[in-house]
Amino acid sequence: MKDHYRTFFGFTKEPFATDIGYKEILETPELLNVKIRFEYVPRLGAVGVLTGEVGSGKSTAVRYALNTLHPSEYRPVYITASSGSIMEFYRQLKDALDIHLSTNSKSFMLKTIKQEIANLVCEKKRKVVLVVDEASLIRLEVFAELHTLCQFEQDAKPWLPMILVGQTLLADKLTFRSSQPLASRVVAKCHLEGVDLAEMKAYLQHHLALAGVDGNPFDPTALTAIHQGSGGLFRKANHLARGGLIAAAAEQSNIICAEHIRLAATEIF
Numbered sequence: 001m002k003d004h005y006r007t008f009f010g011f012t013k014e015p016f017a018t019d020i021g022y023k024e025i026l027e028t029p030e031l032l033n034v035k036i037r038f039e040y041v042p043r044l045g046a047v048g049v050l051t052g053e054v055g056s057g058k059s060t061a062v063r064y065a066l067n068t069l070h071p072s073e074y075r076p077v078y079i080t081a082s083s084g085s086i087m088e089f090y091r092q093l094k095d096a097l098d099i100h101l102s103t104n105s106k107s108f109m110l111k112t113i114k115q116e117i118a119n120l121v122c123e124k125k126r127k128v129v130l131v132v133d134e135a136s137l138i139r140l141e142v143f144a145e146l147h148t149l150c151q152f153e154q155d156a157k158p159w160l161p162m163i164l165v166g167q168t169l170l171a172d173k174l175t176f177r178s179s180q181p182l183a184s185r186v187v188a189k190c191h192l193e194g195v196d197l198a199e200m201k202a203y204l205q206h207h208l209a210l211a212g213v214d215g216n217p218f219d220p221t222a223l224t225a226i227h228q229g230s231g232g233l234f235r236k237a238n239h240l241a242r243g244g245l246i247a248a249a250a251e252q253s254n255i256i257c258a259e260h261i262r263l264a265a266t267e268i269f
């Protein structure tokens with residue numbers, strides 16, 4: 001019974017859960033770097049890029065940074081990109097802006113979206129920030145057109161700052177010649193990598209405390225195994241740590257060692 005570990009270790013809720021609240025996010029140095037760029041990019045009305053390995057904490061960093069923007073001042077617009085056409089992208093953006101429009105005309109769609117952005121900025125005095133998660137999925141031909149969204153008043157008004165978030169491939173796509181108009185607007189880049197051993201220890205401790213356990217049941221060999229097995233990446237570390245807890249509880253062991261983590265590793269990719 002896999003749930004047995006929760007009572008065995010005395011957790012008050014699921015440890016290493018994905019649905020942690022904004023206030024439960026661990027403020028790592030990398031997160032603060034992202035936050036600084038989230039203030040800087042909108043101020044300039046430019047484009048920012050956040051890349052990182054799968055499960056390194058990109059979306060969490062975005063959530064954290066967006067929550068620090070004051071809602072009366074900012075109007076964050078968050079979309080998760082797809083590998084679809086530019087029209088698909090506009091449709092997602094239109095929905096995120098609460099625009100009720102049904103048209104197959106690309107130019108009309110773009111015009112309506114830009115009117116709404118101009119309205120938010122000029123009439124409602126809000127700073128719009130477009131965040132595009134999973135932007136590494138965006139096709140090259142979509143990147144080639146995306147800069148037109150940011151052009152207002154003959155490109156004199158930077159009313160739509162944009163933060164593109166995605167896997168490392170995103171940076172490669174932006175180096176293509178066709179992406180140059182968009183890439184030339186980038187003023188800040190940030191890359192999230194796997195954390196070091198000390199940061200991983202703090203991360204695990206943080207998640208244990210969130211679930212109601214103050215001590216640290218992971219012995220040093222388990223910590224090293226989680227760090228090495230995950231490459232310092234948070235999502236994989238979550239799975240290894242939880243799997244280690246399950247394996248140890250099955251043996252009635254209060255301490256998790258490297259062997260428990262190795263067992264957990266056989267269950268995940």
Ligand SMILES: Nc1ncnc2c1ncn2[C@@H]1O[C@H](COP(=O)(O)OP(=O)(O)OP(=O)(O)O)[C@@H](O)[C@H]1O
Nearest residue numbers: 017018025026053054055056057058059060234235
């Ligand atoms: N600073 C943090 N504090 C607490 N938990 C975190 C933090 N950063 C990441 N996590 C946790 O790590 C897991 C992976 O994070 P996240 O989904 O943000 O990664 P990602 O880089 O966006 O992944 P993907 O490449 O799949 O989009 C999540 O369960 C999240 O809750």
Ligand SMILES: [Mg+2]
Nearest residue numbers: 058059060133
């Ligand atoms: Mg993500």
